[in-house]
Amino acid sequence: MVSPADAADASDAPGPTPVRPDAAGPAPAASTRRERTGWYFYDWANSAFSTTVVTVFLGPFLTSVTERAAGCAVDADTCSGTVHPLGITVAPGAYFPYLVSLSVLLTVFALPVMGAVADRSPHKKRLLAGAAFLGAAATAGFAFVTGDRYLLGGVLFLIANIAFGASVVVYNSFLPQLGGPDDRDAISSRGWALGYLGGGLLLAANLVAVTLLSRHDDAQRTLDLARWCIVSAGVWWAVFTLVPLRWLREHPALEATTAGNVLTDGFRQLGRTLRGLRTYPLTLFFLLAFLVYNDGIQTVIALASQYGTKELRLTQSTLIVTILLVQFLAFGGALLLGALARRIGAWKTVLLSLVLWTVVIIAAFRLPAEAPVPFLVLGAAIGLVLGGSQALSRSLFSQLIPAGKEGEYYGFYEISDKGTSWLGPLAFGLVYQLTASYRVGLVSLLIFFVVGFALLAAVPMRRAVLAAGNTPPRLL
Known part of the structure; x- marks a missing residue:
């Protein structure tokens, strides 16, 4: 299942110095199956945060804690109170979407710098370890989010989400070192597939715990179970991060830096990259398209549980079963779309x-309340397209990155990846605050997929790959 080509393809296309594995010139040692498997396992490790925390438990949990802070009972169907973080009046139902938006505003500054540091550091694994363990510790810190401590929950989520994004920047920057242009779609798809499998297994364990231990007449007990499920994701994330730290190899930085000045040199390099972005306008155009459509995808992932709980009035068990279905179908969907990409091209x-x-968004808008079966069917459809659209976007972008800039460019890429989108949650939160309707908020997301499709269709992919100094894959 996890055995792509054993060596990166060589290319006869001239490339700039420093060279990357798919450019002409002295190539680094080919990656091994062990190294690629170690890389896949970071998807396995961090997907617990995406699935158990962001997708399923955190939205309803933090909303309930915020409702308590607003003076509402923990089992209330509606809440007309408000909270006032930093003196700003916020409806409890909008607090979590606003937090997601705030997290990406902070990552706009943090992630590209992390990428620039990663490109110039010979110790990428240390950077991966630091970001991953910080995020895992903040996630486990939800053990202390009790009572009405919604502010503590918000701070921990911000730390965990930014650390998550920083770790994925470093992780993604390994991809061009693991295979040539024609191998990366398969490598990326296998990583995403294994991630969905790992996230699904932990979610299955949490499903069993919630089903066996929760009581319909005890809302506080259900809230406590959700809190400990969030904590379990932090523990899972930390433990399985040890596998890539053990099996991945350090690759020499393609551009030398003065010892002890990696951070300051990273800031300087980031400035040079920002000034030179106009040199690669097609790469930026692809990135713009990705930022738009992935905003929509990430908003659906982050807010699906809240939509199901508050608008469709579905039980927590129904939501977990649906997300579990999504996880295991996404495992197959990532491999299926990866196979389709080999036939017609990733683009x-x-x-x-x-x-x-x-089609999924339109169907979600029409879902009836208190009807679990249609929600399950919709979840199955999401699972089939979710993993492949994300995995292939990641591998497509790897073809458009100039040599030696993988970390920096994946820093920009990660700003809108895996739960750090901001326009979508902001639009959803604003529409909800104005209309008090989650369904109307959902409709606002259609624009992201329509505009994203139009922008991506306008990218001349083969010309964009060549403009970045890389060799295009056989099919796009």
């Missing part, structure tokens, strides 16, 4: 997935 496959996402 065309991602465009097809965006059409399917548009």
